[in-house]
Amino acid sequence: MSDQKTLRRQLRLWRKIAPDFHALGQSELAQTEVVRRRLQREGERDDVEAQGRMLHKLLTEVWESLKPAGSEPTSPPKDWLPYVILRECFYARKGRKQGAIGDSLGIPDRTFQREITQAVNLLVTGLKQSENSAREQDAHSVAPGTTHSFLSQKIYQVKAVDGTTTSTRRVVLEAHQPLHSVSFRLIQDETSKVWDLSLSETWRSDGGIIQAGRRVHTEEKKRWFVDFIPDLLPGARASFTSVQTVRRPGILTYEEVMAQYEAGSLANPYIQYLYNVTVPTGELDIQIEFPPGYAITLPESGFDVTHGWVQDAVEKTRLQTENAFSIRRFGSPPRTLLELHVLQPRQGYRYHLCWRPPTQASVRALSQPTNRSHGDG
Numbered sequence: 001m002s003d004q005k006t007l008r009r010q011l012r013l014w015r016k017i018a019p020d021f022h023a024l025g026q027s028e029l030a031q032t033e034v035v036r037r038r039l040q041r042e043g044e045r046d047d048v049e050a051q052g053r054m055l056h057k058l059l060t061e062v063w064e065s066l067k068p069a070g071s072e073p074t075s076p077p078k079d080w081l082p083y084v085i086l087r088e089c090f091y092a093r094k095g096r097k098q099g100a101i102g103d104s105l106g107i108p109d110r111t112f113q114r115e116i117t118q119a120v121n122l123l124v125t126g127l128k129q130s131e132n133s134a135r136e137q138d139a140h141s142v143a144p145g146t147t148h149s150f151l152s153q154k155i156y157q158v159k160a161v162d163g164t165t166t167s168t169r170r171v172v173l174e175a176h177q178p179l180h181s182v183s184f185r186l187i188q189d190e191t192s193k194v195w196d197l198s199l200s201e202t203w204r205s206d207g208g209i210i211q212a213g214r215r216v217h218t219e220e221k222k223r224w225f226v227d228f229i230p231d232l233l234p235g236a237r238a239s240f241t242s243v244q245t246v247r248r249p250g251i252l253t254y255e256e257v258m259a260q261y262e263a264g265s266l267a268n269p270y271i272q273y274l275y276n277v278t279v280p281t282g283e284l285d286i287q288i289e290f291p292p293g294y295a296i297t298l299p300e301s302g303f304d305v306t307h308g309w310v311q312d313a314v315e316k317t318r319l320q321t322e323n324a325f326s327i328r329r330f331g332s333p334p335r336t337l338l339e340l341h342v343l344q345p346r347q348g349y350r351y352h353l354c355w356r357p358p359t360q361a362s363v364r365a366l367s368q369p370t371n372r373s374h375g376d377g
Contacts, residue, residue: 025052031317033344034058034130062126063091066119076105082119089116147177149280151237154287157273161291161366163248170201172239179232181213186222186244197224201241206233210240251291253360270299274306274352277345284342288353293333293366296355302327303340304352315346 024030025048035054036046044050066083076084088101102112151172158166173182202210213225232238252271260266273288290296303325305315319325319342328337338353345351357363 021052021056022049023052024055025049027052027055028317028321029059029127030055031314031321032127033318034127036314058127058130059123060091062123062130063087065126066122081105081115082122085112085115085119086123089119146280148173148175148179148182148232150282150284152283152285153275153281154283154285155275156287156289158289159251159291159294161251161294161363163250165246165248167244167246169242169244170239171242172237174237175232175234177234179228181225181227183216183223183225184242186215186224197245198243199226199240200243201239203239204228204232205237208232210238212242251294251363252357253363254357255360257357268299268354270354270356272304272352272354274350276350277347280347281345282343284345284351285339286341286351286353287337287339288355290336290338291366292331292335293362294336295334295358295362296336296338298327299354299356301325302338302354304354306350306352307346307348309350312349315349 029035030048030051035051035058038044038054038058039046039050042054044054063083063086066086068079068083072080072084084105085101088104089098098112098116099109102109105112107115151174152170153172154170156168156170158168160166169184171182197212197215199210199212204210209229211227211229213227215224216222226240226242228238257266257271258269261269273286275284275286277284301316301320303316303319305312305319307315319340322343324341324343326339326341328339329335330337338355340351340353342351
């Protein structure tokens with residue numbers, strides 16, 4: 001959820017546009033997990049106007065929870081002020097200015113502004129608690145038939161100029177049914193060859209064995225398996241680190257990407273790494289590190305979210321609000337690191353990191369040895 005300044009800005013917008021639910025549904029507050037869950041639970045459609053109506057309902061519930069017990073006194077004491085101020089400033093349709101509201105309550109203007117801030121902060125806190133509760137429910141809700149969930153998946157890829165990609169994956173999972181194995185996609189295509197695949201840092205809460213299992217390599221499926229011996233029983237947890245190293249003829253260039261795009265083999269004029277969330281997942285972290293001097297550029301935001309291969313603006317907005325995407329440059333010559341850190345990724349959604357590679361000339365220059373005037377020492 002947004003920070004308090006952003007939330008207060010949205011509340012001011014709401015006061016101006018209410019009861020325009022369509023406009024309210026376009027606000028950042030309407031893109032939160034608690035709104036989505038309530039729409040699903042109450043069987044409502046999931047469009048902009050419905051999101052606005054649900055947000056209005058949730059805000060009202062939080063506001064009403066601030067009302068002290070008993071009848072409202074004529075001159076509200078301190079514990080009544082947050083409820084009364086929020087009502088007069090955000091709910092009442094009288095159109096009174098804040099100065100007039102403060103006068104009616106007998107509060108000087110400067111003090112009244114502080115009281116407004118405190119009241120809004122209470123509303124913000126209530127919304128954040130509702131949001132956190134919704135996420136915890138998502139994290140612990142498991143559909144019937146689900147064999148396991150990932151508590152976290154962290155994927156770190158390092159790319160080299162010679163075409164080598166080393167992908168390290170750290171997994172923590174929990175079994176919900178007896179679990180014999182889990183499988184992962186091989187990072188492989190017709191131009192590459194998997195030449196190294198290893199498993200390390202294995203741990204099971206029940207003390208069993210984890211080992212790398214068979215590989216399935218057909219036209220339709222390129223996967224490898226991690227086996228549990230004996231089966232991981234419901235409630236047991238396991239973690240492990242896998243490393244795949246893949247070598248291709250060379251790292252891609254801008255010209256090659258554009259040629260593939262124009263030939264129709266790429267849907268977009270840039271490269272993507274995507275992760276498809278197929279089981280409940282608590283945390284997903286994807287990082288890609290590029291070779292020194294390999295100067296990528298970003299298409300638009302640098303990441304995307306799709307559902308059924310169609311961009312999902314609501315989920316993408318949530319990640320933008322939470323600053324889930326970052327780009328960092330470090331070292332000399334500079335290396336670039338892209339990261340997408342997603343809390344509670346949605347099952348059935350794909351999360352993409354996107355970039356454009358440098359030109360062929362730039363990549364060729366990286367591959368050439370550097371002349372040194374002081375030798376190799």
